[in-house]
Amino acid sequence: MAVYTPVSAADLAAFLAGYGVGSAVSFKGIAEGVENSNFLAETTRGRFILTLYEKRVDAGDLPWFLALMGHLAAKGLPVPGPVADRGGQILQELNGRPACLIEFLPGVSLTEATPAAAREVGAALARMHKALADFTTPRPNALGPASWPPLAARCANESGNSRLGEIDADLPQAVERGLAAAADWPAGLPQSAIHADLFPDNVLMLDGKVTGLIDFYFACTDARAYDVAVTHAAWCFSADGRQFFAERAAGLMAGYLAEIDLLPAERAALPRLAAGAALRFTLTRAYDWLNTPAGALVTRKDPMAFARRLTWYLDSTPEMMLGG
Amino acid sequence: MAVYTPVSAADLAAFLAGYGVGSAVSFKGIAEGVENSNFLAETTRGRFILTLYEKRVDAGDLPWFLALMGHLAAKGLPVPGPVADRGGQILQELNGRPACLIEFLPGVSLTEATPAAAREVGAALARMHKALADFTTPRPNALGPASWPPLAARCANESGNSRLGEIDADLPQAVERGLAAAADWPAGLPQSAIHADLFPDNVLMLDGKVTGLIDFYFACTDARAYDVAVTHAAWCFSADGRQFFAERAAGLMAGYLAEIDLLPAERAALPRLAAGAALRFTLTRAYDWLNTPAGALVTRKDPMAFARRLTWYLDSTPEMMLGG
Numbered sequence: 187m188a189v190y191t192p193v194s195a196a197d198l199a200a201f202l203a204g205y206g207v208g209s210a211v212s213f214k215g216i217a218e219g220v221e222n223s224n225f226l227a228e229t230t231r232g233r234f235i236l237t238l239y240e241k242r243v244d245a246g247d248l249p250w251f252l253a254l255m256g257h258l259a260a261k262g263l264p265v266p267g268p269v270a271d272r273g274g275q276i277l278q279e280l281n282g283r284p285a286c287l288i289e290f291l292p293g294v295s296l297t298e299a300t301p302a303a304a305r306e307v308g309a310a311l312a313r314m315h316k317a318l319a320d321f322t323t324p325r326p327n328a329l330g331p332a333s334w335p336p337l338a339a340r341c342a343n344e345s346g347n348s349r350l351g352e353i354d355a356d357l358p359q360a361v362e363r364g365l366a367a368a369a370d371w372p373a374g375l376p377q378s379a380i381h382a383d384l385f386p387d388n389v390l391m392l393d394g395k396v397t398g399l400i401d402f403y404f405a406c407t408d409a410r411a412y413d414v415a416v417t418h419a420a421w422c423f424s425a426d427g428r429q430f431f432a433e434r435a436a437g438l439m440a441g442y443l444a445e446i447d448l449l450p451a452e453r454a455a456l457p458r459l460a461a462g463a464a465l466r467f468t469l470t471r472a473y474d475w476l477n478t479p480a481g482a483l484v485t486r487k488d489p490m491a492f493a494r495r496l497t498w499y500l501d502s503t504p505e506m507m508l509g510g
Numbered sequence: 511m512a513v514y515t516p517v518s519a520a521d522l523a524a525f526l527a528g529y530g531v532g533s534a535v536s537f538k539g540i541a542e543g544v545e546n547s548n549f550l551a552e553t554t555r556g557r558f559i560l561t562l563y564e565k566r567v568d569a570g571d572l573p574w575f576l577a578l579m580g581h582l583a584a585k586g587l588p589v590p591g592p593v594a595d596r597g598g599q600i601l602q603e604l605n606g607r608p609a610c611l612i613e614f615l616p617g618v619s620l621t622e623a624t625p626a627a628a629r630e631v632g633a634a635l636a637r638m639h640k641a642l643a644d645f646t647t648p649r650p651n652a653l654g655p656a657s658w659p660p661l662a663a664r665c666a667n668e669s670g671n672s673r674l675g676e677i678d679a680d681l682p683q684a685v686e687r688g689l690a691a692a693a694d695w696p697a698g699l700p701q702s703a704i705h706a707d708l709f710p711d712n713v714l715m716l717d718g719k720v721t722g723l724i725d726f727y728f729a730c731t732d733a734r735a736y737d738v739a740v741t742h743a744a745w746c747f748s749a750d751g752r753q754f755f756a757e758r759a760a761g762l763m764a765g766y767l768a769e770i771d772l773l774p775a776e777r778a779a780l781p782r783l784a785a786g787a788a789l790r791f792t793l794t795r796a797y798d799w800l801n802t803p804a805g806a807l808v809t810r811k812d813p814m815a816f817a818r819r820l821t822w823y824l825d826s827t828p829e830m831m832l833g834g
Contacts, residue, residue: 189541194620194621194622195618195619195620195621195715196620196621196622197621198618210618211616211617211618211716212616212617212618212714213618213619214538214540214541214542214550215540215541215542216538216539216540216541216550217513217538217539217540217541218538218539226538226540226550228616292535292536292552293535293536294519294522294534294535294536294537295519295537296518296519296520297518297519297520297521298518298520390536391519392535
């Protein structure tokens with residue numbers, strides 16, 4: 187939540203000169219996205235987000251992410267489309283970083299979902315999946331089930347002993363149960379390009395409607411039902427994971443199912459997929475927790491918030507996930 | 511350069527309900543100001559900056575700062591005016607912090623000044639001083655000459671030995687010379703409310719004109735010529751302080767003098783005042799440098815950038831400061 191690479195007024199003017207978007211009227215670094223530097227640039231012709239991609243994003247993946255966003259924007263989905271320069275180029279370099287000018291979308295991110303908002307988000311997710319039926323270039327999910335055992339192993343000290351217990355006494359067992367469950371991963375489910383990170387911060391809303399799905403930098407090809415599971419884990423619990431909100435879950439799933447009628451195999455797989463999603467966030471948060479200096483100004487996100495969801499999903503049924 | 515206190519969509523909606531400014535259309539945390547949390551809030555009726563004041567700002571000073579900004583905005587100066595709520599109140603509390611909704615001003619901060627930009631800034635500074643002739647409530651300058659010897663003393667270890675030499679071998683002598691010069695501080699100069707921190711980041715420009723003077727949270731009552739000296743030190747050197755740009759200085763001073771004809775005593779005092787201004791930034795940067803953990807994500811600002819200016823001013827004349 188910071189600007190890592192500064193961009194001066196002169197840098198901006200030179201950058202914008204390559205586009206047909208007018209000249210800068212206002213320019214603010216914004217605290218959005220954990221991985222990249224983002225600026226809100228207003229020009230004489232409109233408003234844009236300028237993103238400089240920092241080290242954690244693989245530059246080789248950017249053309250795929252930007253093509254995905256462009257595909258969805260062109261179909262009228264509420265997704266910010268990348269803007270091409272006068273030469274038709276989308277991906278640029280600025281101050282030593284890959285960079286892209288992207289449409290600005292209105293809306294405000296919810297901090298806590300209501301059932302009605304969850305329904306809108308479920309519907310928006312399904313419409314996104316439908317619009318991606320003809321987006322067939324694959325990108326493997328680098329944070330899929332195969333990555334979880336090695337990621338758990340990296341949460342160990344030099345002697346190979348797990349450090350998860352340093353974070354919370356309940357964490358080692360939750361991860362162990364999650365890994366055991368994920369070893370029997372649902373196969374053969376319908377695939378799609380998926381968002382894979384549709385948390386409330388990545389959804390903009392206005393007057394109860396979704397106006398923006400943003401931050402596609404974890405997007406990949408995977409089971410569409412896994413995207414539903416990630417979104418379920420992100421929207422249907424209290425922040426600390428202690429409380430499940432059945433009405434939000436009912437809203438989210440009703441919104442999705444009104445657009446896409448999940449197959450019986452997908453419905454049956456939901457608890458296992460959601461446990462996997464919760465394990466993915468538990469592990470990435472645990473790794474970051476163990477590798478973030480205590481004095482750093484970055485807010486560490488508590489892995490237990492997702493370990494609790496993981497435990498809930500391991501004991502859940504498809505009916506429970508639908509809020510029944 | 512971060513958001514220290516988060517504000518949720520629900521917090522914002524409840525806050526805005528107290529105003530007659532419509533409801534939120536967009537809301538972004540912005541990386542502006544070192545001390546406070548700032549958000550760009552667009553509503554159905556306009557655009558605003560929402561500022562939450564963090565610990566380093568004394569809440570008791572806020573009414574004075576906000577009155578100053580309101581005074582200047584009401585006179586048509588390019589200063590963001592605080593917005594009153596439906597009950598006429600300007601200063602609020604939000605999430606445990608003092609908070610204020612402030613007009614949004616267009617413009618982009620220059621990183622490096624041109625002589626023409628410096629002239630506009632000089633003129634804007636003088637027009638601000640003129641508009642403050644009837645703003646007579648005083649606020650002492652907490653970072654004035656009386657504060658510099660104790661601040662230098664706080665840059666010492668527990669045994670009382672100065673740590674300035676840990677930063678740079680040239681720093682102790684520069685500070686010593688600066689303190690000696692400041693002991694003979696110019697008295698009896700015309701006073702005004704002054705900005706006292708008019709660095710390029712605190713000036714917004716558009717099409718070569720000043721559209722915003724911002725960040726008044728170091729403002730105080732002091733010699734108006736001291737404000738000129740601070741602005742001179744901020745605008746007329748390379749970032750590292752190694753190079754003086756006479757043309758920028760000529761522009762800045764011509765712009766100011768076209769609006770306010772400084773008295774002979776003020777002109778004569780300029781080198782001493784500017785050495786003091788350079789000492790003030792050298793000392794606050796040195797203190798922050800010595801007290802910022804090396805691993806922290808806050809960018810430490812190099813005290814030598816101002817120690818070099820200090821040395822330059824100690825050897826300068828009023829003519830040199832005017833770019834002659």
